[in-house]
Amino acid sequence: xxxxxxxxxxxxxxxxxxxxxxxxxxxxxxxxxxxxxxxxxxxxxxxxxxxxxxxxxxxxxxxxxxxxxxxxxxxxxxxxxxxxxxxxxxxxxxxxxxxxxxxxxxxxxxxxxxxxxxxxxxxxxxxxxxxxxxxxxxxxxxxxxxxxxxx
Amino acid sequence: xxxxxxxxxxxxxxxxxxxxxxxxxxxxxxxxxxxxxxxxxxxxxxxxxxxxxxxxxxxxxxxxxxxxxxxxxxxxxxxxxxxxxxxxxxxxxxxxxxxxxxxxxxxxxxxxxxxxxxxxxxxxxxxxxxxxxxxxxxxxxxxxxxxxxxx
Amino acid sequence: xxxxxxxxxxxxxxxxxxxxxxxxxxxxxxxxxxxxxxxxxxxxxxxxxxxxxxxxxxxxxxxxxxxxxxxxxxxxxxxxxxxxxxxxxxxxxxxxxxxxxxxxxxxxxxxxxxxxxxxxxxxxxxxxxxxxxxxxxxxxxxxxxxxxxxx
Amino acid sequence: xxxxxxxxxxxxxxxxxxxxxxxxxxxxxxxxxxxxxxxxxxxxxxxxxxxxxxxxxxxxxxxxxxxxxxxxxxxxxxxxxxxxxxxxxxxxxxxxxxxxxxxxxxxxxxxxxxxxxxxxxxxxxxxxxxxxxxxxxxxxxxxxxxxxxxx
DNA sequence: TTTT
DNA sequence: TTTT
Numbered sequence: 001x002x003x004x005x006x007x008x009x010x011x012x013x014x015x016x017x018x019x020x021x022x023x024x025x026x027x028x029x030x031x032x033x034x035x036x037x038x039x040x041x042x043x044x045x046x047x048x049x050x051x052x053x054x055x056x057x058x059x060x061x062x063x064x065x066x067x068x069x070x071x072x073x074x075x076x077x078x079x080x081x082x083x084x085x086x087x088x089x090x091x092x093x094x095x096x097x098x099x100x101x102x103x104x105x106x107x108x109x110x111x112x113x114x115x116x117x118x119x120x121x122x123x124x125x126x127x128x129x130x131x132x133x134x135x136x137x138x139x140x141x142x143x144x145x146x147x148x149x150x151x
Numbered sequence: 152x153x154x155x156x157x158x159x160x161x162x163x164x165x166x167x168x169x170x171x172x173x174x175x176x177x178x179x180x181x182x183x184x185x186x187x188x189x190x191x192x193x194x195x196x197x198x199x200x201x202x203x204x205x206x207x208x209x210x211x212x213x214x215x216x217x218x219x220x221x222x223x224x225x226x227x228x229x230x231x232x233x234x235x236x237x238x239x240x241x242x243x244x245x246x247x248x249x250x251x252x253x254x255x256x257x258x259x260x261x262x263x264x265x266x267x268x269x270x271x272x273x274x275x276x277x278x279x280x281x282x283x284x285x286x287x288x289x290x291x292x293x294x295x296x297x298x299x300x301x302x
Numbered sequence: 303x304x305x306x307x308x309x310x311x312x313x314x315x316x317x318x319x320x321x322x323x324x325x326x327x328x329x330x331x332x333x334x335x336x337x338x339x340x341x342x343x344x345x346x347x348x349x350x351x352x353x354x355x356x357x358x359x360x361x362x363x364x365x366x367x368x369x370x371x372x373x374x375x376x377x378x379x380x381x382x383x384x385x386x387x388x389x390x391x392x393x394x395x396x397x398x399x400x401x402x403x404x405x406x407x408x409x410x411x412x413x414x415x416x417x418x419x420x421x422x423x424x425x426x427x428x429x430x431x432x433x434x435x436x437x438x439x440x441x442x443x444x445x446x447x448x449x450x451x452x453x
Numbered sequence: 454x455x456x457x458x459x460x461x462x463x464x465x466x467x468x469x470x471x472x473x474x475x476x477x478x479x480x481x482x483x484x485x486x487x488x489x490x491x492x493x494x495x496x497x498x499x500x501x502x503x504x505x506x507x508x509x510x511x512x513x514x515x516x517x518x519x520x521x522x523x524x525x526x527x528x529x530x531x532x533x534x535x536x537x538x539x540x541x542x543x544x545x546x547x548x549x550x551x552x553x554x555x556x557x558x559x560x561x562x563x564x565x566x567x568x569x570x571x572x573x574x575x576x577x578x579x580x581x582x583x584x585x586x587x588x589x590x591x592x593x594x595x596x597x598x599x600x601x602x603x604x
Numbered sequence: 605t606t607t608t
Numbered sequence: 609t610t611t612t
C-alpha cells in the first residue's frame with residue numbers, strides 16, 4: 001500500500017567508503033551529484049545551475065560491486081528508496097540525514113581499462129537487467145547500523 | 152545528463168499548508184508517509200514496521216489542486232525530485248531539510264462526497280495522464296523562497 | 303548498462319488467469335487498463351479519452367498473490383519490464399504480443415471483506431515495500447513458456 | 454487515477470527517422486535496444502542474453518533534438534508511456550504495434566565531436582533536468598498519425 | 605537493428 | 609564532492 005522509489009542518474013563525488021559489519025555484510029556509502037542546468041524565466045531572471053548531492057548507501061552485493069568498480073567521477077544510475085535517520089552530533093544537537101538506499105545500480109561510464117576492473121571481470125556480476133539486490137536492503141536490521149554509519 | 156526522480160505512494164499526514172507568493176504563485180506543503188511493513192530476518196530477528204515521512208512541496212497548479220482536493224489521510228501518488236535546503240534555526244544552528252518537489256500527482260483515494268470536492272469538479276483538472284506540471288517547479292526563482300517557506 | 307522499467311497504475315480488466323507450469327511455477331496473466339482523460343488542443347480540437355490495455359504477466363509468488371487477491375476492477379500498481387513475444391496464430395500468421403512482466407505489485411483498492419481475502423490474511427504477504435519478486439521473472443526459462451501461454 | 458510510465462536505458466538501433474506533419478510538428482521514430490545479460494538457473498540451465506527492441510516515438514522539440522543529436526549506437530535514457538496502435542498490413546491483416554511515446558530524454562553517450570553536434574550547441578536545449586516535453590505528446594491528435602507513421 |  |  002506504499003511506494004518509496006528514487007531513481008538517479010548522476011556523478012559519483014568521491015570513491016565509495018566501504019565498511020564491513022560484524023556480520024560480514026558490506027555497506028558502501030558515497031555522494032552522488034545530480035545537476036539542474038539552470039534556465040531563464042519568462043521575465044528574464046536567470047536561475048543558475050544547481051547541484052543536488054545525494055547520500056547513497058548500498059548493501060551486500062551492490063556494496064561489493066561498488067567497492068570494486070565505482071570510482072569518483074563515474075556516471076551511475078541508482079534506484080532505491082529514501083530513508084532518513086537522525087543522530088546526535090558532537091555538540092549534542094540532533095541532526096537528520098536523508099539517504100538513498102540503493103537496490104539497483106547501472107554503471108553508465110565506459111569501463112576503465114585497469115587492474116581494478118579487468119576486461120575479464122564483468123563490472124556487473126548479475127544479470128543483463130540492472131543489478132537487482134534482492135532483499136539485501138531489507139536484511140540489515142536497523143540496530144546494526146546504529147553507530148556504524150555516522151555518514 | 153542527470154536524473155533526479157522520486158515516486159511515492161503514501162498517505163497525507165495533514166491538510167496541505169498553502170501559501171501564495173507575492174507573485175501570486177501558490178505553494179503547497181504537506182507531509183506524506185510511506186510505510187515499510189517490517190519483516191523477519193533469516194536468523195529470526197524481527198525488523199519492525201517503519202514509516203518514512205516525506206516533505207512534499209507543490210507549486211502553482213498542483214498546489215491549487217492540493218488546496219482544493221488533498222486532505223489529511225488521502226492516499227496519493229507523487230512524482231517529483233529531491234531537493235535539499237538549509238536554514239538557520241532559532242538557535243542559529245544550520246539545519247538541512249530534504250523536500251520532494253512534486254511535478255505530478257495522482258489522487259488514489261476515492262473522491263470525497265463534499266463541498267470541497269464536488270462531483271462536478273474533477274479532482275484532477277488536467278489529462279487522463281497524471282497531472283503534468285510542465286515547467287512550474289522550475290519557474291520559481293530560488294530567491295522567492297528564501298524566507299517564505301520555513302517548512 | 304540497460305534499463306527496461308514500466309510502472310502502471312490502472313484497473314484490472316478481468317480476473318487473473320493462473321496456470322501452473324510442470325515445474326510448479328505459477329504464472330498469472332490479466333489485462334490492466336490505464337486511461338488518458340482526453341483534452342482540448344489549442345485550436346479547439348477535442349482529443350477524446352483513450353484507454354490503453356496492458357498484458358500483465360506475473361510469476362511465482364506474485365502470481366499466487368494475484369490468484370488469491372486480485373480481481374476484476376481492482377486498482378493496482380504494477381512495476382516490471384516490457385517483453386515482446388511472437389507466435390503463429392491459427393492461420394499461420396506470425397503475431398507479436400507485448401507483455402509487462404511484473405516484478406512488483408501494490409494493491410490500491412480497499413481490501414475486500416470476503417472469503418477470498420480474509421481480514422487476517424494480508425493482501426501482500428511480503429514487506430511494507432512493494433512486493434519484490436526477487437529473481438522470479440528471470441528464473442523461468444524461455445522454453446517453458448513456448449506453448450503454455452498463448453496470451 | 455492512472456499511471457502509464459516507461460523508463461528505458463538502451464542503445465539506438467539506427468538513426469532516427471524524422472517526419473514533419475502538415476502542421477509543422479516533428480515526429481521522430483527509432484528503435485532502442487535494452488539487453489538482459491543472461492544468467493544461469495539454480496538447476497544449471499543457461500538462459501541466454503536477450504535483447505528487447507522498443508519502438509520510440511518522439512514529438513516536437515524532442516523529435517528535433519533527436520534529429521540533430523541522436524545517432525545509431527548512442528546510449529539514451531528515455532522516459533515516456535506505452536501506446537499501442539493497429540493498422541492493416543499490405544495483406545489486409547490487422548497488425549498491432551506497441552510504441553513508447555517519449556516525453557523525456559537524456560543523452561548518455563559522450564557528445565560527438567562533429568559538425569552535427571558542435572561544441573557550441575548544447576545537445577539538450579532545455580534545462581539541467583531531463584528534457585521535459587511539456588504537453589507535446591498530448592498535443593498531437595490521433596487522427597494526424599493515421600497514415601503518416603507506418604512505423 | 606544497438607550495445608557489452 | 610561530481611559532471612557538462
